[in-house]
Amino acid sequence: MMSSDRIKYTARRIALLRGHFIHHDRFEPLEARFSLLIEKRLADCEAGRTSEAHGLALSGPSGAGKTSAMVQLMVRSRGWLERSGHEDFSIVSIRVPSPATLKFVGQTLLRALGYQISSERQAWYIWDLVRHHLKERKILFVHLDEAQDLASRGTRHELDSVASMLKTLMTDSEWPVGIILSGTPELEDILNHDSQLARRMDTVHFESLSPVAHGNDVLDLIESYCSKAELAPGSDTLELAHGERLIHAAANQFGLVIELIVAAVEQAYLAGAPRLTRAHFALAYHLRTACDDTFNPFIIPDFVRIDARQVFSREKR
């Protein structure tokens, strides 16, 4: 029986590691573009102008790190608004509900604005209230995560009505609101569907990693997590081939690379090991995927033949 102290220690350390946000090179351009959007809106507000708001769409494969980046961006932006004397302005963020009907999206947004409403109400009534509260609360931007669901779940008619509602919010003559969308690349269907909406949106894409181009970056990441975790990196984890294995095992996704590193650190803690080795990665991968050794990219030599996207099926949050 493993001592409960060790389990407790592991859980606490892992929670700290998970709470840490890595400022990868894709975050800065995203933040710079969003800062510009905020500044433009504030400048308009100060000048008493109400020109149309503009928005931003962030797309990338599952596990790329979009939600994490947006959460970080929202926290930093709210902090910045407060520190720069614009504390009466705000940003609201929701995850697109399912089913993503016009009415249900409106209700969810209304709830995020701190207002409950009976579901008996008609969609137009709900959205009238949404627009009223957006103005009252001086909401500059509305962020919708998992925005691809707006395109895939509803019918074509629903897509039309959601797209036109987003456009209406951005072009409101009294209080235009910028729309921020994040989700898998299918969210671009919404933009392709409606050119008037697309014209008002900047797009940012989080590319997949490639084992060849990013092998070394991933080794740096392992080192940095080891130092945060106060573990020595084992020599077999700092070989370029290990970086390539890790990227492959993570289906080329940045966020999944981090999840695997943290899961390997967890195994090292549980084993009471002083250093993080490839064996910890192999075990972490096994626990995540329930694959046996012949399908484990940290064990077999020709790991490229494993289809990590298929086996590394992520739980849906």
Ligand SMILES: Nc1ncnc2c1ncn2[C@@H]1O[C@H](COP(=O)(O)OP(=O)(O)OP(=O)(O)O)[C@@H](O)[C@H]1O
């Ligand atoms: N910059 C980061 N710093 C630290 N951890 C990160 C970072 N980006 C992603 N992660 C980790 O990767 C995991 C997956 O990232 P995230 O949920 O942001 O991906 P996603 O692109 O939103 O995926 P999905 O499309 O499936 O929602 C997160 O739970 C987090 O643990």
Ligand SMILES: [Mg+2]
């Ligand atoms: Mg996400």
